Amino acid sequence: MNVAVLGAGYAGLKVARRLEQELPAHISLTLINDSPTHLVQHELHRTIREPSVVDTIQVSLREVLDSVELIEATVTDVDPGTGVVKLDGDDAPEEFRYDFGAICLGAETAFFGMESVQEQAVPLKRLSHAGQIRDDVLALTESGGDVVVGGAGLSGIQVAGEIAALADERGATDQVSVRLLEMADEVAPGFAPEFQQAIRAELEGAGITVQTGTAVTGATDDSVQTDAGTLPCDRLVWTGGIQGATTMDGDRRTVRADLRLSDSTFVVGDAAKVVDADGEPVPASAASAIREAKTAATNIARLATADSGLEPRLDRYRADIPGWVVSVGNGAVAKLGPQVVSGGPAKAMKATIGAGHLAGVSALRQAAQLAEAERAETRRDETRRDETRRNTPALSPQSIIGGATAPRHRYHSVEMISLANSSIAVSATPTESVRLRNPWAIPG
Ligand SMILES: Cc1cc2nc3c(=O)[nH]c(=O)nc-3n(C[C@H](O)[C@H](O)[C@H](O)COP(=O)(O)OP(=O)(O)OC[C@H]3O[C@@H](n4cnc5c(N)ncnc54)[C@H](O)[C@@H]3O)c2cc1C
Numbered sequence: 001m002n003v004a005v006l007g008a009g010y011a012g013l014k015v016a017r018r019l020e021q022e023l024p025a026h027i028s029l030t031l032i033n034d035s036p037t038h039l040v041q042h043e044l045h046r047t048i049r050e051p052s053v054v055d056t057i058q059v060s061l062r063e064v065l066d067s068v069e070l071i072e073a074t075v076t077d078v079d080p081g082t083g084v085v086k087l088d089g090d091d092a093p094e095e096f097r098y099d100f101g102a103i104c105l106g107a108e109t110a111f112f113g114m115e116s117v118q119e120q121a122v123p124l125k126r127l128s129h130a131g132q133i134r135d136d137v138l139a140l141t142e143s144g145g146d147v148v149v150g151g152a153g154l155s156g157i158q159v160a161g162e163i164a165a166l167a168d169e170r171g172a173t174d175q176v177s178v179r180l181l182e183m184a185d186e187v188a189p190g191f192a193p194e195f196q197q198a199i200r201a202e203l204e205g206a207g208i209t210v211q212t213g214t215a216v217t218g219a220t221d222d223s224v225q226t227d228a229g230t231l232p233c234d235r236l237v238w239t240g241g242i243q244g245a246t247t248m249d250g251d252r253r254t255v256r257a258d259l260r261l262s263d264s265t266f267v268v269g270d271a272a273k274v275v276d277a278d279g280e281p282v283p284a285s286a287a288s289a290i291r292e293a294k295t296a297a298t299n300i301a302r303l304a305t306a307d308s309g310l311e312p313r314l315d316r317y318r319a320d321i322p323g324w325v326v327s328v329g330n331g332a333v334a335k336l337g338p339q340v341v342s343g344g345p346a347k348a349m350k351a352t353i354g355a356g357h358l359a360g361v362s363a364l365r366q367a368a369q370l371a372e373a374e375r376a377e378t379r380r381d382e383t384r385r386d387e388t389r390r391n392t393p394a395l396s397p398q399s400i401i402g403g404a405t406a407p408r409h410r411y412h413s414v415e416m417i418s419l420a421n422s423s424i425a426v427s428a429t430p431t432e433s434v435r436l437r438n439p440w441a442i443p444g
Contacts, residue, residue, distance in 0.1 A: 001027045003304055004098035005068075006075050006085065008033035008061055009041065010286045011269025012104030013361055014293030015300070016068050022301035025067075032071045032087065032096070036061055038361065039127070042286045043354050043370070045155065045327075047130040048137070048162040049169070050377070054127055056370050057354075059363040071096070075247050078103060080265035100264050100300050104293075107242035107252060107270035107284060120219040121150065121238035124159055136235040137163050141172035148224050148233040150216045151240030152182035153189065154285065157199055157326050159237055164206045165329030178208045181226065183215040183240075190283060191324065195335040198342050202328040216240065242270060242284060252284075257316035259296045266296045277316040287321050290357075325350045330381045347378070 003023060005016045008031055016031045023029055040057035047054050061070055073089025083098040109123035122132050137147060149160040160180040167176035180187070180203060186196040187203065187210060203210050211228075216238075218225040224233040244252040248271065257277040259266045269289035274282040282288045295317040302312040323336040327350050334346035351374035358367035 001100075001304060002096075002098045003027055003029050003300060004083075004085065004096065004101040005029075005031045005104060006078060006101065007104035007106060007269075007271070008035075008038050009104060009106045009269060010289040010357075011106075011271070011293045011296075012102065013038045013059075013061070013064070014290045015102045015104060015268060015297045016065060017361065018294060018297035019301060020065065020067050022297060023304060027304055028069065029067065030069045030071060030096070030098075031061065031065065032073055032075060032085070032092075033061065034072070034074045034089075036070075036072055038064070040354065040357060041125075042154075042357075044124060044127065044130055045158040045162045047127060048134045048159065049166045049329075050373065051131070051134065053370065053373050056358075056366045056373065058127075059358065059361060059366060064362045075105065078247060078265075080253075080262045080267075083264050098264070100266075100304050102266045102268050102296050102300060103248070103253075103261070103271050104268045104289075105245040105247055105271045108245055108250070109238060110241040110243035111238065112241065114216070114218060116218040116220065117150070117216060117236070117238055117240075120221060121236040123238050124155055133159070133163070133235070133237055134166070137166050137176065138170070140176045140234055141167055141170040142175075144172075144175035145234035146177045146179065146232045147235045147237065148231060149178070149180045149237045149239060150224070151238065152180050152184075152187035152210070152212070153239060153241075154324075154326055156180060156182075156237075156239035157187060157203065157328065159239055160203065160208050161206055161328035161331070163237075164208050168207070168329070173207055179231065180208055180210050181214050181216055181224070182210075182212045185213050187212060188326070192335060192340075194340045195324065195333065198333045198340045199326060199328065202331045202333050202342055206329045206331065208328075244271060257295075257318070258299055258314040259292060259317060260299065260314065266300060268292045268296045274317065274319075277318040280319060282317075282319045285321075286357075287324070288319065290360075291319075291321065292317050323349075325353060330377070 003019060005012050019029050037058040037060055043057045071092050073087040073092030075085055076088050077086035083101055085096045087094060087096055109125055111118040122129050124130060147163055149156050160178055164178045167173055187199050188196045200210055215227045216224055217227055219236050224231045224236055243250045252271060252273045253261055253267045254273045255261050255267050256275055259268055261267045269292060270284045274292060276282050295315045299314045306312045323334060325332055325334040325346060332346035332350045333342045334349045355367045355371040358370055
């Protein structure tokens with residue numbers, strides 16, 4: 001019997017690693033991906049400012065998988081009914097058949113038919129995109145100009161933050177303007193209002209112009225057209241939406257809580273529009289993809305090992321993500337349950353997620369590297385803030401907690417958030433421990 005996983009992002013790598021544990025040896029397990037590495041996509045924006053983390057966020061699949069057969073090839077077609085997969089790759093077969101399979105091919109950038117935007121803008125899905133954005137922003141720090149980021153979801157917020165921080169590091173905040181456009185009435189559409197407000201505050205604090213309720217309609221090489229008028233623009237970054245992979249005809253297939261598309265095929269991660277066990281739509285995110293992967297792997301293992309003729313009980317995915325964290329340059333905002341925090345603790349949580357994900361897929365060397373890169377960045381930021389503090393005697397930092405403001409005590413390099421009933425996160429001096437819960441941690 002053949003079990004296949006198509007795509008090795010968050011969903012595919014997690015499904016494959018779980019199936020390695022759960023499938024008996026006589027069932028063959030194959031992972032097909034168009035590159036030999038797993039890309040830690042939720043850290044992609046960081047490479048705009050910090051190209052040294054490029055190697056850290058690419059994990060060699062061979063190094064983290066044991067018994068899986070790897071095929072490096074592009075999936076050009078997949079028939080979820082028959083399990084026939086067409087492949088394009090130097091050493092790959094033209095066709096592959098599975099008895100049970102998981103489609104984990106992720107998503108592509110959607111331009112919603114705006115050809116001029118597709119021609120002019122750089123999306124952010126690959127390392128090469130981040131490299132181009134960095135080069136363009138560095139050129140603008142010399143010549144001066146306007147950067148516009150279209151779309152203020154998780155990626156757009158973080159990209160705008162990195163671009164502003166890069167300009168700041170180069171002493172070019174006066175030369176480079178950064179504007180974040182969002183069609184919805186708030187940034188981070190779909191998230192809780194107090195999280196949205198805290199993110200907006202962090203963005204504006206970083207010198208980014210946030211313009212919501214404004215839809216991009218087109219672009220030229222020096223402007224962006226919107227339904228509110230034309231804006232000057234020397235570099236447009238487009239993070240305005242996603243659609244299914246070309247292989248899936250641009251479609252994100254809708255699956256219910258068991259993640260099953262047909263008798264033999266499951267769809268997991270951004271490739272799917274998932275409706276969970278409570279009937280709620282699941283947001284496309286890395287956090288959701290790795291959690292869905294657990295359900296999909298369990299269900300595939302049950303089907304593949306079931307006695308013939310017997311339909312096993314399948315698990316149902318219930319979206320239970322305990323928190324969200326977004327970085328905004330040197331800052332970050334986290335939502336844990338009902339509480340929203342910003343500043344050092346949120347930044348530290350963001351760091352635990354990236355390193356935690358790498359450690360979770362056995363990329364321990366890279367987890368350590370990422371943690372070290374975070375520490376170095378924090379040290380650089382501390383130095384900058386010490387300088388600012390020396391020059392700003394009346395500093396009175398405030399932190400946003402649960403939508404309200406509460407005092408944040410600052411003791412040298414210690415940042416402590418006081419909550420009404422409990423202290424959920426403390427970022428401390430090297431002599432004090434930091435207690436943080438990784439919001440991506442998967443129970444069980
Ligand atoms: C800048 C940025 C910041 C983000 N920040 C966050 C965040 O803070 N939190 C969060 O939860 N999410 C975040 N996301 C979203 C998150 O990265 C995605 O939701 C996540 O990558 C989806 O995982 P996936 O496994 O479904 O797809 P992917 O990670 O995209 O993996 C798809 C895999 O399939 C492979 N593939 C694609 N097509 C083919 C083909 N035809 N043949 C063979 N292989 C193929 C790809 O190479 C890849 O390995 C961010 C995204 C970006 C771009």
